[in-house]
Amino acid sequence: MELYSLTIHELLDKLRTGETSSVEITASVFGRIDAVEKDVRAYITLMRETALAEAARADLAIRKDGIGALTGIPIALKDICCTNGVRTTCGSRILQNFIPPYDATVVERLRAAGAVFTGKTNMDEFAMGSSTETSFFGATRNPWDLTRIPGGSSGGSAAAVAAGECIAALGSDTGGSIRQPAALCGVVGMKPTYGRVSRFGLVAFASSLDQIGPFTKDVEDCAILMNVIAGYDPRESTSVPEEVPDYRRFLARGIEGWTVGIPKEYFIAGIDPEVEAAVRQTIRVVEGAGAKCIEVSLPHTEYCLAVYYIVAPAEACSNLARYDGVKYGFRSEEGRDLMEMYKKTRAAGFGAEVKRRIMIGTYALSSGYYDAYYKKASQVRALIKRDFDLAFAKCDVILTPTTPTPAFRIGEKTDDPMQMYLSDIFTISTNLAGIPGISVPCGFTAAGLPVGVQFLAGHFQEGRLIQFASAYEKQAHIEKRRPTL
Amino acid sequence: MEKIKISQDEVTHVAHLARLEFGEEEKEKFTSQLNDILRYMDKLGEVDTTGVEPMTHAIVQKNAFRMDVVGESLPPDLSLANAPESRGGCFQVPKVIE
Incomplete structure (x- = not known):
């Protein structure tokens, strides 16, 4: 077994006994990068x-001092996390030369825990997309089938973990951008509760929805990374000063007697039959582990997409106003005065999807339309959150498919924004409600594409999700396949 | 014929508000795509939201106050290091006043 294919906890064991060294592990990962990166294209910048x-x-x-939480473990960072002295592009032309003068809090925390950074991974421009095709730096490919997308927006991180081009990675999730690519690439991905992980140094997309989280090969590694990145940060005023438990303690507890909610609105016409079959199988597995499954209802599910595509662009158009060609980033040389410089800089610096969302957001917030769009969406958002509160009164966790289909082909949905948006239909509600969610591999289609199942829990119940996902993982006996690259 | 939600003129106006500009062909494509997306949003009209308080944040949080004390901040040279143009410790922009 090559070192690059092992998990964090397996490698930490080997480092502890002196069986291997971080230099050997890191060399193994870069050897793998040399062999497969030309096909996968997971990274924007290698370090x-x-x-x-x-x-x-x-x-x-x-x-000298023994081993820390992540000492010597090669980890990749989505290129949305600021890294001191290393360019951070957010997948955009407008930031293609931006070199942050500071580290994001998550980067600081990983560094302090001893992590080794392999590089900055590819992503949809400003995290706006579900396929990693909107990146200014070109598309990433799915390691399981190079003609298909890896999901998005954190497609580079998901593909890098799946292909063995890092041991684990960080991504960010605004409407599914961790869980959807995790499902499509066959790895574990968690979006923590809003406020659990500091967003300081995360390039902002939609500030009331964005959250940073881990991509790992198994649930134990997810717990290890969460232990490092979760926690209050005085520099981030929406991070929550609530105590962080040791997530590893939840790994071996079992789920005997738990109640699992199956929302009927998530098993709809249009869901791929192989995805549905794999997810239905997970219900039998968790029942086999002693949990009881009940039907629950989240009646406002069908409105999530419309709410999201008002709220997220509204917040994005404000956040992206800062890219004006003055303080950092690309500037067009064509403008004769300040207003022209702004317009030409932004017209040339942003790609089509980013402009589309800036336009939707600006329109939804503009005078005369605010009540009909933004206010209405914020009201329906409250109802979506209430749906979850009512459902969690009856169950410990909720189980849903992560995505309606397996990975689609590169180019298949690029000309139809609405079709692309629909691939996030099962992940968006989590961000709107602010609750945590995890996607775990639950099988493969006949064509060999990975399928993911999503577990959701109430605010700050990441421990419960890890406990549930770990029990599922132990019982499911999902075939240990690796992509053939 | 489906209802027009946003005209090409409105697209031009919103583009100005957002400090963007589009060529003619791009503007036509954007207008059509924005109409598709905005028509989809009409779905929200089906939901009765009478008396529902808008939710703008995922978790309930009070203002996060801190003491008003001088802390560390970026030195001027680092603050200017990424600027496309700077001069004399300032960001430089094209002429604003004729």
């Missing part, structure tokens, strides 16, 4: 030299 130096330091630290 090979600094990674090898960090690995050497980690090996010294292990000998």
Whole structure:
């Protein structure tokens, strides 16, 4: 077994016994990158030299002080997390030369835990997309089938973990951007509760929805990364000063006697039959583990997409007003005065999907339309949140498909924005309600494409999700397949 | 004929508000796509929201106050390091006043 294909906890065990070193692990990961990156294209920027130096330091630290939470483990960062001295593009032309003068809080925390950074992964421009095709740097491919998309917006992180181009990765999730690519690439992905992980240094898309979370090969690794990144940050005023439990403690507890809600609105016409069959099978598995499944209703589910595509663009058009060609980023040389410079900079700096969302958001917030769009959407959002509150009064966790279909083909949906938006139909409600969600692999289609199942819980119940997902993972006996690259 | 939600002229106006500009062909494509998306939003009209308080944040939070003390901030050279143009410790922009 190659080192790059192992999990964080397996590698930490080997580092602890001295069986391997961080330099060997890091070299194995970069060897894998050299072999497959030309096909997968998971990264925008590789950090090979600094990674090898960090690995050497980690090996010294292990000998001197013993092992920390992530000492010597190669981790990839979605290119939306600011890294001091390393360019952070957000997949956009407008930030293609932006070099942050500080680290995001999550980067600081990973660094302090001893992580080695492999590089910055590809993503849809400003995290707006479900396929990683809107990146200015070109599309990432799905390691399971190179003619297909890896999902998005954190497609580079998901593909890098699936292909062995890092041991684990961070992504961000505004409407499914961690869970959807995790499902389509056959890895574990968690979106924590809004406020659980600091957004300081995360390039903002929709500030009331954005949340950073981990991509890992299994649930135990997810718990390990959550232990490092979760927690209050005084620099981020929406981060919550609530105590963070040790998530590893939830791993082996079992789910005997738990009640699982199956929302009837999530098993709809249009869902791929193979996806539905795989998700139905998970219901039998968790029942086999001692849980009881009941039907619950989330009656406003059919409105989630419309609410999201008002709220997210409204917040995005405000957040993206900062890209004006003055303080950082690309500037068009064509403008003769300030107003022309702004317009030409933004017209040339942003791609089509970003412009579309800026336009929707600006329209929805503009005088005369505010009540009909933004206010109405915010009211329906409250009803969506209430649906979840009522459902969680009857069950411990909710189980749904993560996506309606397996990975689709590159180019299949790029000309039809509404079709692309529909691929997030099962993940968006989580962000609107602010609750945590996790996607876990639950099987493969006949064509060999991974399928994911999503578990949801109430605010700050990440421990419960890890407990449930870990019990499922142990019982499911999902075939240990790897993409053939 | 489906209802027009946003005309090409309105697209031009919204583009100005958003400090964007489009070529003629791009504007036509955008107008048609924005109409599709906005028509989809009409769905929300089906929901009775009488008396529902709008929700603008995912979790209930009070204002996060902190003490008004001087902390560390970025030094000027680092603040200007990413600027397309700067001069004399300032960001430089094209002429604003004729």
